[in-house]
Amino acid sequence: MKNIDKILVALDLTSTDTDLIRYASFLCDTLKPEKVYFVHNIKKYEISELFQEQLEKLDLETLISDELDEKVATHFKADTPSQVLISEDPYTESLINYIVHKYAIDLVMVGNKSKSEGTGIVSDKLMRLLKCDIISVPENVKCSMNKIWGGTDFSKQSAKVFQTASVLANHTGASISAVNIYNVPVQFTPYLNKEEMVPKIEKHTREKFEKFAKKYKITDCDVKIIRGRDVSVAEKLTSEAGKAGADLLMVADKGGNVFSSLLVGSVTDELFDLTLKLPLWIAK
Secondary structure, eight states, X not given: OOOOOEEEEEEOSSTXXXXXXXXXXXXXXXXXXXXXXXXXXXXXXXXOGGGHHHHHTSOXXXXXXXXXXXXXXXXXXXXXXXXXXXXXXXXXXXXXXXXXXXXXXXEEEEEEOOGGGOOTTOOHHHHHHOOSEEEEEETTOOOOOSEEEEEOOSSHHHHHHHHHHHHHHHHHOOEEEEEEEEOOOGGGTTTSOHHHHHHHHHHHHHHHHHHHHHXXXXXXXXXXXXXXXXXXXXXXXHHHHHXXXXXXXXXXSSOOOTTSSOOXXXXXXXXXXXXXXXXXXXXX
16 A cells, blocks of 8 residues: 655645645645645746737746745644745646656645636646646545545546545544446347346445455445436536535546546546636546
């Protein structure tokens, strides 16, 4: 089992920074990492040429550094040593990837923004670049971890979700639910009664989980087999997690079972496009 020893928090000077810093403080109080880095990338090239003259008179790096220092001092209450890093790079994802390698980061924290504010710093490129875990934190996040939901397609890749969830549960006492979303195969519905298929699919899915749990030594979690129906797997996963009062949703960065409806790679991409109400942890 891996530990979360070093955390990177990606800040962008928007309203989500406060939520990220508060949640980072909560995680550090919980997981007791060695250090946390607060990182901001100044994109001067995005500023209109109309303001270049004014910018030349300002020490922008110092101003932003002072602002972030104040934000961190106000909202980060954990005892974990922290450091604010400011840089200028045309590609934020590349910068973060460089820092992850340089400081051996175990977890990168990013903000999950409402659609009105855009997608923020998270991108498909960042997901594919980073070799460490990523957590996307929504606005007004609740700083608690009593229920962890782990999405699974019973593949080797998704087993790491429960290894990480077990580490978190050891620190927090959280309960863990293994969740599989299934859909009745539409190609067979003209010939078979859909409602008669459902109990057979659920029974088969539970048997698959039992084999999966035995193979990867997964214990102390309950199983939730949920029918997808008319919405996507990602939408069903988040809505059901919300109804159950889950504090954290975890999925793997990619799936491995081509016969499962929970192809985690595509589901993960879709999850990042949703405006979430609970944190989303991607286990790498």
